[in-house]
Amino acid sequence: MFRIGELAKKFSINADTLRFYEKQGLLCPSSVAANGYRLYSEQEVKTLGFILRAKEVGFSLTEIKSLLSIEVDKANSECSDVKALVDDKLDQVTAKIQELQRFQRSLKRLSNACCGGHESAEDCTILQALESETLDIVPEHHHE
Amino acid sequence: MFRIGELAKKFSINADTLRFYEKQGLLCPSSVAANGYRLYSEQEVKTLGFILRAKEVGFSLTEIKSLLSIEVDKANSECSDVKALVDDKLDQVTAKIQELQRFQRSLKRLSNACCGGHESAEDCTILQALESETLDIVPEHHHE
DNA sequence: ATAAACCTTGGAGTAAACACAAAGGTCAAG
DNA sequence: CTTGACCTTTGTGTTTACTCCAAGGTTTAT
Numbered sequence: 001m002f003r004i005g006e007l008a009k010k011f012s013i014n015a016d017t018l019r020f021y022e023k024q025g026l027l028c029p030s031s032v033a034a035n036g037y038r039l040y041s042e043q044e045v046k047t048l049g050f051i052l053r054a055k056e057v058g059f060s061l062t063e064i065k066s067l068l069s070i071e072v073d074k075a076n077s078e079c080s081d082v083k084a085l086v087d088d089k090l091d092q093v094t095a096k097i098q099e100l101q102r103f104q105r106s107l108k109r110l111s112n113a114c115c116g117g118h119e120s121a122e123d124c125t126i127l128q129a130l131e132s133e134t135l136d137i138v139p140e141h142h143h144e
Numbered sequence: 145m146f147r148i149g150e151l152a153k154k155f156s157i158n159a160d161t162l163r164f165y166e167k168q169g170l171l172c173p174s175s176v177a178a179n180g181y182r183l184y185s186e187q188e189v190k191t192l193g194f195i196l197r198a199k200e201v202g203f204s205l206t207e208i209k210s211l212l213s214i215e216v217d218k219a220n221s222e223c224s225d226v227k228a229l230v231d232d233k234l235d236q237v238t239a240k241i242q243e244l245q246r247f248q249r250s251l252k253r254l255s256n257a258c259c260g261g262h263e264s265a266e267d268c269t270i271l272q273a274l275e276s277e278t279l280d281i282v283p284e285h286h287h288e
Numbered sequence: 289a290t291a292a293a294c295c296t297t298g299g300a301g302t303a304a305a306c307a308c309a310a311a312g313g314t315c316a317a318g
Numbered sequence: 319c320t321t322g323a324c325c326t327t328t329g330t331g332t333t334t335a336c337t338c339c340a341a342g343g344t345t346t347a348t
Contacts, residue, residue, distance in 0.1 A: 005324065015325090020306060035314060036326055050274050057254070057279070058247030061305070067274070074265040082270045083260035090251040093244050100241045103202030107234040110201070116227035121218040126226045130194050130211070135201070149294065159295090160337060168335090179344060180296055205335070 001031075001039040011048055018048075024061055026051055026068065047071075058093055059085075106135070113137045145175075145183040155192055162192075168205055170195055170212065191215075202237055203229075250279070257281045 008015040018038075021027040027047055029038035040048075050071065054064045066085055070077045113125040121127060128138040152159040165171040166182075171191055173182035184192075194215065198208045210229055214221045257269040265271060272282040 003325075014307070016307060017305085019327095024305090037314085038325085046275065049277060053274050053279050057250040058244070067271075070265055071271055071274075074268070074271065077265035078261070079258055079263045079265055079268045079270075080260050082265055082268050083255060083258045086251055086255045086258070086270055090248065090255060093247045093251060097241055097244045097248065100202070100237050100244070103237050104234065104241065106201040107230055107237060111227060111230045111234060114223055114227045114230070116224050117222070119223045121214055121221035121223055121226055124218070124223045124226050126223075126230055127211075127215055127218065130197050130215075131190065133193060135197050147295075158337070161335085163297095164336060177295095181344085182295085 001041055002045070004029075004038045004040070007040045007045070007048065010045070011052060013052075021048075021051065021061070024065070026061060026065055057089075059089060063089060109137065145185055146189070148173075148182045148184070151184045151189070151192065154189070155196060157196075165192075165195065165205070168209070170205060170209055201233075203233060207233060253281065 002010065004015045004018050008018055018027065022029070022038075027044060030041040030044055031039045033039055047068070050068070051064055054067055055061075059067065063085060067082070070081055070085075110126045110129055113129070115125075125137055129135050132138060146154070148159045148162050152162055162171065162182075166173070171188060174185040174188055175183045177183055191212070194212070195208055198211055199205075203211065207229060211226070214225055214229075254270045254273055257273070259269075269281055273279050276282060
């Protein structure tokens with residue numbers, strides 16, 4: 001059995017995080033000692049590993065709670081339940097990537113259009129684009 | 145001159161958002177009427193457009209504040225200042241995309257390994273992978 | 289005169305995932 | 319017997335970008 005600090009150290013996380021997960025209903029100690037200390041068994045070690053791996057692939061704590069509720073009651077759950085959670089997450093992640101890629105394209109376009117030198121920002125193409133209603137790059141204009 | 149509700153409507157945003165931007169130091173009304181109503185001029189219309197376009201390319205309000213402080217003092221700023229903000233943002237966005245793509249790859253791997261059918265979750269490859277210390281897909285095991 | 293549709297300020301609430309601080313109990317070592 | 323390293327609970331703070339609410343003043347239309 002592990003005390004909270006031991007379990008935390010084992011996974012390089014904060015003991016507060018374990019208390020937080022407990023409050024969120026993700027990971028409860030298997031027992032509590034007479035002195036009030038939380039005690040965790042090998043089962044909780046496994047579950048915590050599960051939680052942290054689920055985090056590694058992008059699941060939120062709420063989603064992990066859903067995964068865990070299936071995990072503890074596998075017999076009454078179906079593959080499709082699990083896969084649905086993964087596929088929902090996949091859709092979310094894909095949508096977010098697409099949004100960020102739009103940002104990335106726009107930012108690259110702005111960056112490439114700008115000389116980035118010590119010239120005055122008065123003629124900066126980036127600022128001009130942000131001023132333009134269409135976010136367009138204004139063609140270079142040479143002063144005579 | 146526009147009252148707050150008029151300006152909000154013009155840009156399809158909430159009047160509360162304009163008050164919020166004001167509190168954040170992004171957009172102040174050009175004057176206040178005798179009755180206390182905020183009044184916005186064409187200049188603020190332009191600035192609000194600038195703010196919203198900067199948001200469209202992914203800038204946070206804090207970053208937009210930096211952009212605006214350059215925008216209002218172009219003469220004493222350089223292209224390099226503006227480009228640095230864009231390039232910093234580009235790096236952030238790129239890093240975030242990479243993180244999400246790692247999630248995406250893992251999630252796809254999990255999804256593809258799972259039958260997603262009405263089989264019991266007891267043999268679900270997704271759960272097995274999350275249980276495995278290495279997040280590996282466990283090869284299919286047929287019961288005899 | 290009154291109702292609707294504005295406007296004001298101030299402050300609270302939301303999500304996410306913790307980190308941290310305060311005040312105090314517990315335990316092993318020296 | 320005291321020190322230090324644990325542990326407990328409770329509650330607050332962080333970040334971002336709003337959104338909403340309450341209580342009240344103003345304006346416009348009928």
